Amino acid sequence: xxxxxxxxxxxxxxxxxxxxxxxxxxxxxxxxxxxxxxxxxxxxxxxxxxxxxxxxxxxxxxxxxxxxxxxxxxxxxxxxxxxxxxxxxxxxxxxxxxxxxxxxxxxxxxxxxxxxxxxxxxxxxxxxxxxxxxxxxxxxxxxxxxxxxxxxxxxxxxxxxxxxxxxxxxxxxxxxxxxxxxxxxxxxxxxxxxxxx
Amino acid sequence: xxxxxxxxxxxxxxxxxxxxxxxxxxxxxxxxxxxxxxxxxxxxxxxxxxxxxxxxxxxxxxxxxxxxxxxxxxxxxxxxxxxxxxxxxxxxxxxxxxxxxxxxxxxxxxxxxxxxxxxxxxxxxxxxxxxxxxxxxxxxxxxxxxxxxxxxxxxxxxxxxxxxxxxxxxxxxxxxxxxxxxxxxxxxxxxxxxxxxxxxxxxxxxxxxxxxxxxxxxxxxxxxxxxxxxxxxxxxxxxxxxxxxxxxxxxxxxxxxxxxxxxxxxxxxxxxxxxxxxxxx
Numbered sequence: 001x002x003x004x005x006x007x008x009x010x011x012x013x014x015x016x017x018x019x020x021x022x023x024x025x026x027x028x029x030x031x032x033x034x035x036x037x038x039x040x041x042x043x044x045x046x047x048x049x050x051x052x053x054x055x056x057x058x059x060x061x062x063x064x065x066x067x068x069x070x071x072x073x074x075x076x077x078x079x080x081x082x083x084x085x086x087x088x089x090x091x092x093x094x095x096x097x098x099x100x101x102x103x104x105x106x107x108x109x110x111x112x113x114x115x116x117x118x119x120x121x122x123x124x125x126x127x128x129x130x131x132x133x134x135x136x137x138x139x140x141x142x143x144x145x146x147x148x149x150x151x152x153x154x155x156x157x158x159x160x161x162x163x164x165x166x167x168x169x170x171x172x173x174x175x176x177x178x179x180x181x182x183x184x185x186x187x188x189x190x191x192x193x194x195x196x197x
Numbered sequence: 198x199x200x201x202x203x204x205x206x207x208x209x210x211x212x213x214x215x216x217x218x219x220x221x222x223x224x225x226x227x228x229x230x231x232x233x234x235x236x237x238x239x240x241x242x243x244x245x246x247x248x249x250x251x252x253x254x255x256x257x258x259x260x261x262x263x264x265x266x267x268x269x270x271x272x273x274x275x276x277x278x279x280x281x282x283x284x285x286x287x288x289x290x291x292x293x294x295x296x297x298x299x300x301x302x303x304x305x306x307x308x309x310x311x312x313x314x315x316x317x318x319x320x321x322x323x324x325x326x327x328x329x330x331x332x333x334x335x336x337x338x339x340x341x342x343x344x345x346x347x348x349x350x351x352x353x354x355x356x357x358x359x360x361x362x363x364x365x366x367x368x369x370x371x372x373x374x375x376x377x378x379x380x381x382x383x384x385x386x387x388x389x390x391x392x393x394x395x396x397x398x399x400x401x402x403x404x405x406x407x408x409x410x411x412x413x414x415x416x417x418x419x420x421x422x423x424x425x426x427x428x429x430x431x432x433x434x435x436x437x438x439x440x441x442x443x444x445x446x447x448x449x450x451x452x453x454x455x456x457x458x459x460x461x462x463x464x465x466x467x468x469x470x471x472x473x474x475x476x477x478x
Contacts, residue, residue: 019291028291045308049271049296073446089442092336109338
């Protein structure tokens with residue numbers, strides 16, 4: 001018997017803080033689940049039998065959980081998808097004909113969210129070549145290419161709820177960390193971005 | 198490949214078979230393979246660690262080692278290092294503790310991992326990476342073992358993975374200063390398997406001359422790879438089961454890293470391979 005659980009990302013920091021305050025360690029909800037924006041919308045966990053911890057997870061406001069037997073990967077994936085999100089780590093390999101609204105993993109382990117269906121045989125260049133067809137997902141703590149935010153909803157935040165640190169990116173062969181909240185500006189030396197060595 | 202290394206590889210197969218034969222290495226006055234590998238650490242002053250997850254006496258539910266693992270499905274928060282180096286592995290986060298399955302650990306593919314922070318592998322020119330276990334499910338490129346300053350840092354790191362999409366290969370990677378030395382061995386990782394990888398850190402010319410691999414006790418042909426140099430290993434975090442983003446779903450029985458200043462002798466290497474095989478069978 002084990003437990004899978006998921007919460008909206010807005011509740012992530014509070015949920016992890018509550019579990020840590022009860023002696024269950026930091027960052028229990030650590031599995032990012034992505035939405036169509038290319039950003040994580042939920043955070044999930046799976047735990048083996050630990051009665052006190054399971055009770056504490058179930059008591060968190062807004063948590064959705066499933067308890068039972070069976071493969072943890074299949075059960076966690078099912079719970080994530082029931083919330084309308086997708087598990088990046090278990091995304092389908094980028095190949096063949098892609099389906100809109102589904103997440104794919106490219107050969108370099110980067111994650112992509114398909115906007116419109118297309119054939120990777122016909123459109124065989126790197127997925128970044130086709131911004132109208134597919135969008136790169138942003139993974140917490142990873143120095144992935146900077147993407148111009150469309151607005152506050154996908155801006156770079158001062159507090160990444162998964163890492164507890166400012167969001168980071170890579171641009172012009174340099175790593176950057178935002179110095180302000182809801183940063184929509186291109187990385188450059190100045191008051192908005194700090195270069196990371 | 199040098200003559201010495203060719204001879205070493207030729208010697209290991211028959212010796213492995215003899216050491217893994219019934220009654221050898223487990224009793225009758227002979228020291229166990231675990232004892233023999235511990236002795237190799239001492240004899241070579243090897244840095245690193247040696248985890249026998251099949252040995253319940255080495256497992257605790259908490260990070261301090263105060264609450265022993267007793268029953269199947271108890272979680273594992275600490276694995277004691279048997280190398281003599283004191284590099285015990287721990288996990289403080291409840292959701293990321295694997296579970297004891299009676300003959301090793303079950304990793305859930307959703308973050309289960311143990312780590313050893315500040316694992317010092319500096320000053321070494323050779324590293325041996327040992328694993329016995331099985332990937333059970335998962336579509337991902339899952340990390341079995343990972344040694345790096347952080348998952349985002351690539352220089353001077355190495356990893357062992359089981360690939361996604363297909364489950365049928367292991368991937369051995371060492372990340373050099375300019376590029377990634379990488380070899381995929383088409384041996385099933387979705388059945389219980391053992392693997393030993395040997396990286397010569399000083400050569401840095403081409404993957405087949407840097408890397409030797411044994412799977413299930415047999416030497417493998419390492420395919421050609423990019424020219425590279427792994428660079429010096431340093432004091433970095435070592436992960437088993439996940440590197441914080443690529444999670445392993447499966448069973449883990451044995452893990453070891455021996456970092457040395459010279460290559461192991463043929464008998465020492467044979468013993469190491471046999472210890473990994475003992476974990477598979």
